[in-house]
Amino acid sequence: MDLTVVWAFLIAFAVFMYVVMDGFDLGIGVLFPSFRVGVERDSAMNAIAPVWDGNETWLVLGGGGLFAAFPLAYAVVLPATYPLIIAMLLGLVFRGVAFEFRWRDPGHRAFWDIAFAGGSIVAALAQGMTLGALLQGIEVVDRSYAGSWFDWLTPYTLLTGLGTLAGYALLGSTWLVWKLEGPAQDHARRMAVRAAVATLVLLAAVSLYTPFLEGQYFARWFAMPNVLFAANVPVVTVIVAFYLFRTLTGKGKHEAAPFWLSLALFLLGMAGLGISMWPYVVPSSLTIWDAAAPERSQAFMLVGVAITMPLILAYTAWAYWVFRGKVGHEGYH
Structure with a gap:
């Protein structure tokens, strides 16, 4: 354990927090066209209104x-x-502008709804495809990128992009199950079931595809004794998926449980990513120590993070606590 490992875990934590917290925001944008114009769309947007902009703090922390x-x-x-990073940032910009102007320019609300949904879809796809591009390998020569402009565009990155899109839709729909009431909640629950099916199918496809991209991936998952540890991830994933469907379709009116179980799926996905990549930050080319x-x-920056990260966690927790209630039929907390 050294400072490089500490920083690797800090950045992984920041990325996970961003995926979790901005993921359900983007997921609501992905599902936005499926909600009826009027109170349903207003309620869905107000379910994230108090927290959506603060969630992107984690993106800044991870990238910085x-x-x-x-x-x-x-x-x-x-x-x-x-190209993917530019598309993601443009998607986030359009989504943020649409979020604000939707209320201030009701005469063009239909346009802003399209911008909100479109920006969310583009950002989610770009994030998933960026992950896929990293996992499939980046050509490095003399410590510099040596590939072409479109090396990232492959069937595998399209698969990871669609998987991320479905996963965000699952987070967004289960968040709305927790926060909404009445017909809007029922609609969100139906969408959550569909998103869960799509997420698990795509997660399985990516999981089966990834070990054959690199020899080190295959060894991490299937060679002894690694397989004894790695096998726990898919086993636990199946258990979590079973309880997720049970809370969404069972007789009991579970509201918060589907969201937390969806987060558990993302955490397991992060664990699988760590098993495949560690200790590489650019697979098969650069370890965390090579790039540090x-x-x-690192020590100087760690002091700053030790001060700022608790503050970020504190104000995030406070915001979620203050707006912990449901969004009512009138569209407000």
Whole structure:
């Protein structure tokens, strides 16, 4: 355990927090066209209104931390995925602008609804495809990206993009099951079942595809004694999936449980990602130690993170606590 490992876990934590917290925001945008115009759409948007902009703090922390703690990885990964990163940022911009102007410009609300949904879909796809591009490998020569502009565009990245899109839709729909009431909640529950099926099918496809991308992936999952540990991830995933469907379709009116079980699926996916990649930050090319900043720089930045991260966690927890109630039929907390 050294500062490089500490920073790797800090960035992984920031990325997981972003995926979890902005994931259900994006998921609601993905599902937005399926809700009826009027109170249903207003209620869905108000379910995330108090927290959506703060959630993206984790994206800044993850990206900034990668640049500061692992500058070589930042310098390799970004040129390899520039089109995806640009698409993601534009999607987030359109989504944010649409979120605000939808209320301030009711005469063009239909346009802003399209921008909100479109921006969410583009951002979710771009994030998933970026992950796929990283996992399938980035060509590195002399510590620099040596590939072409469209190396990221493959069937595997399309699969990871669709999987992320479905996963975010699952998070968004289960969040709405928790936060809404009446017909809107019933609709969200139906969408959650469909999103859960799509997520699990795509998760299985990605999980079966990934070990055959790199020899090290296959060894991590199937070679002894690694398989004794790695096998726990799919087993637990099946158990979580069973209880997720039970809470969504069973007789009991579970509201919060589906969301927490959906988060558990993402956590298991993150664990599987760690099994495949560790200790590489750019698979088969750069380990975390190859890409790390000098130790003194890491120590200096760690002091700042030790101060700011508890503050971020505190105000995030406070915001969620204050707006812990349901969104009523009139569309407000």
